[in-house]
Amino acid sequence: MFDAGIEMGDLLIIDRDLMRNPNEGDVVLADLGNAYTIKRLAKTRDGEIYLKSENASGDYPDFHASQGDTW
DSSP: OGGGTOOTTOOOOOOHHHHTSOOTTOEEEEEOSSOEEEEEEEEOTTOOEEEEOOOTTSOSOOEEOOTTOOO
8 A cells, every 4th residue: 555655564543433334435454354455445437346456566456356255
């Protein structure tokens, strides 16, 4: 999330009350089942919700839900 101003070693404070109903464009902490990640909540033109990486290096992929995934 370097391009969002979040760098390695930064301390993040998570407000769970705000995370109950995240909106498109919010930075979220996501539990992907076996790992946690910080990404921006985004939508495709078709309305699909996905987690967008904000690191121009390309080392961190976006996450798109597959059938059976639990976020």
